[in-house]
Amino acid sequence: MASEEAKTGKSMDAIMALCKRRGFIYQASEIYGGINGFWDYGPLGAQLKKNLRDAWWEDMIMRPCWGKNGPNGRPVRCVPLETRIIQHPKVWAASGHISGFNDPMVDDKETKQRFRADHLCGLYLREVASDGPPIGIQYQGFINDIREFRAGDPELTAVASTEGEALELLMPQLKKRFKGVDVSAHVEVEHDVQADIYIHDANQQRAWIAKLKMIPLALLKERIAYIKSPFSGKMGHLTDPRQFNLMFKTIVGATGTEDDTAYLRPETAQGVFVQFKNVVDTTRVKIPFGIGNTGTSFRNEVTPRNFTFRSREFEQAELEFFCHPDESFEWYKFWRDFRMDWWKSIGLAGDNLILREHEKDELSHYSVGTSDVEYRFPFTAPGFGELEGIAHRGCFDLTQHQQHSGAKMEYNDTERGEILPNGGRRGERYIPHCIEPAAGLDRGVLALICEAYSRDESRPSPEVMKFHPRIAPIKAAVFPLVAKEGMPEVADKLHAELSQRFWRQGAIEIDEKQSIGKRYARMDEAGCPYCFTIDGDTLTNQTVTVRDRDSGAQERIGIDKVAAFLTEKIGG
RNA sequence: GCGGGCGUAACUCAGUGGUAGAGUGACAGCCUUCCAAGCUGUACGUCGGGGGUUCGAAUCCCCUCGCCCGCUCCA
Structure with a gap:
């Protein structure tokens, strides 16, 4: 414990206590003694995770790579998909998961x-x-x-x-x-x-x-x-x-028997590969393009440990990006670099985040390149733990499914091939290569929590969660300095206005109980970036104080400027 | 999987055979014009669970579950 703190300045015990105390993370089934490898999110944790998932969805699907062009000089195109946790058992035979994870290895x-x-x-x-x-x-x-x-x-x-x-x-x-x-x-x-x-x-x-x-x-x-x-x-x-039973078995059908054995997915990616042909056939997407899929996956981890880091049930946010084999390495580098920038943009900046390129002998047999985005968690320090893997999967998965299912996975690329007399292209048929940035949302939440956690003994409330405003579960709080002289009424009005405006992004709190210092402290622990306080001056000049969570500093702004101020800080 | 540690209130912990406690937090009221201030009050306990020993178990014994740490592992 002591060495852990020395390396990161943060105690995992303290972080876990705060997560419980403030409702970020609870042990699953706690009143029954808990269940090994499973954790629930409390109200703040659930919102935090939603904000992380939304950020991924926005920056990967809705407006991929913040609108940047890809290596082909054109905007990156991605579409969403939602595939089931339970797939046909043959999917896992084709992907190699069943043979790989059910026998002594x-x-x-x-x-x-x-x-x-x-x-x-x-x-x-x-x-x-x-x-x-x-x-x-x-x-x-x-x-x-x-x-x-x-x-x-x-x-x-x-x-x-x-x-x-x-x-x-x-x-x-x-x-x-x-x-x-x-x-x-x-x-x-x-x-x-x-x-x-x-x-x-x-x-x-x-x-x-x-x-x-x-x-x-x-x-x-x-x-x-x-x-x-x-x-x-x-x-x-x-x-x-050792016996690996990483696959979660289940039985399909109310009267099902062992013959109806199916498996809970160990990764979301296979659902995407299985539906690749449908997406191509029904949506007018053209290579290069990506298919994103977020969702829960299950692995019977050998040793669930380190808080939520290695949970048996976890959520992934995966993009399968399909491209021509000749361009695959360029795209691999592109995604690797963007994913690193992305994690930085939501608050994991600094020495605790690294991009690690796998050594050649570390690579899967089908992969020509893999990188991990890794975070130095208190429990991995001085080492790092994987947040996301960006893998060049080649044409392995589509080829496997083509062989096992008999379905043609070839893509007819009408922008390639020799130029025909009429000016068109002959076209080229190939099985696309796939670049897979696969992020762990629960690990992401844990990293955000660890990064946000800070102690400043000089403050009356030492523990502060310094979440990036974009992912903070509580966006703002409104306080009447004292609960009299009309301040609560003004606070109510401002709170209603902000709630109406920002409910999509996260919670807007209001609190008039107890001293102002205690209310600031509560918000510090919850990671709320901005507190707006109505005081005596508000009643005469229509200004409020804005208190910054990280510095404790205050400034006065007009009460009618609060919404604009928040928009600038948290987006939306 | 092996080894070590731990488990008592929401949190941090005291309590080693004899009536379950403290601080913090929460809640309510008073007070309070900017950083966990003060006063009063209230609520919150399967002492992780089960079994055993005992007149009597949070405390001793056995089993079990969970969490943390080290090794191992992480397709």
Whole structure:
């Protein structure tokens, strides 16, 4: 805790206490003891999150990139879409989520590649010296090699779902090792769980050298440190096999059985890919264009922790931006940079926000580029936690769905191809590439809260939530300095006027209870940026004081200028 | 998943076998002409939950749930 504060100046315990006390975030099902990995938003948190979601929607869909041109020199075009949490189970088979997340998985710690533990095949090389048929002298060299390996430890490994596949993958390596010996011709697949591999000497004498087997889970668990990673080729680079059940199962239909199993989506993106063809066919969009989709997703996180950071139910704001393959890298860079600017614009400016380009070996097999927008949360400091990933997904997803569903995902680009005699274009058919800026709204809210939280011991109310005015859940408060001499009536009138004008953006509060200092303090904790106070002078000269949350400074403005002042500060 | 810590009022916490407390906050009233001021009063407790030991459990024991931290992990 102490080190946490030293690094960010902020205590997560204090932030969580404030979130509870002021109604930003509550534990889900708290009166029943809570439920692991789920959190609810209180009134202020719900409004804060709505403001964040609205900001995303406005800046990504309604007026993409604040009206800036894309790398093609034309305005960025995006349309919204709303797809279901529950999709046909085949969607998740096509996307790879079911196979990827329902079986014991092993990761290569170095290359970050993950694979099913039961797909790890290994060649077990035997102790040739102890038994087995004699082998010609010309092979002495590799026999010595073989002796270096202990029986039972897979020497060569591959990831494949059948032995046939594994053999294909491993044979080139075997040939390399047994240079000059024709190994492949003498592979005998005995049955579908293992294969024996032989070599032949010059006299056609056969010698058994290895057994290819799926590595049993028990062995994997016990000897994981001694098994070479099929990716890095090094021992000790594989994690223990672990059961991942990241997909949330559910059953569709009132009388449904296991046969009616469906899944709650782990990401909103697949709904967009699945409807890509419909959007193209029915809305006159032209590539390049984006499809945005916000909504709730579910993952059975292995370790939900760090307040709301890794919740099992969370909301995403994802844009799938489709473009021609040749232009995809330009768009990738464009979106990466814009998304960084966007987070800065709503208050995450400064050293706590970074853009991190993934290393090559960190990338998914289909991605040519991925960046994370990361925030230094108090609980990640001095490190950072991911807010948004901007991924170049290539044509992977559309291709997967084309293969699994049989639906053509090709786009007919009528602005490309050779020029025809009539001046038109022949057109070009291709599966578009996709750039995906995928933001976590709940993580965004948490980052905004952490960034906003500040303590100033010199103030009578030390805790202040310094939200950017655009996302602050309470936009303004109106106070009569004292609850008499006609001030409450003037305050009521101003409050009604401001509410009428700004209700879309957030709450406008009014408060006449207790001392003025206490009322300012309450608003500081809630993150309300501006307080307007009606005092004795108001009654004579029609001015009010505006108190700035962050500085505590006051200025006087005409009561009829308050709405204009707020418009300038909070937009709208 | 492993290890450690914690769980008592809305918040922060005291209470280690004998009548559940304090400060803050909230609410109401008085007062108050700019920063959690003062006075009076009020409300708020499954002591995380369940079981056990005991004449008696917030307190001791067992189980369980939740949160935090470290390791691990985060497609």
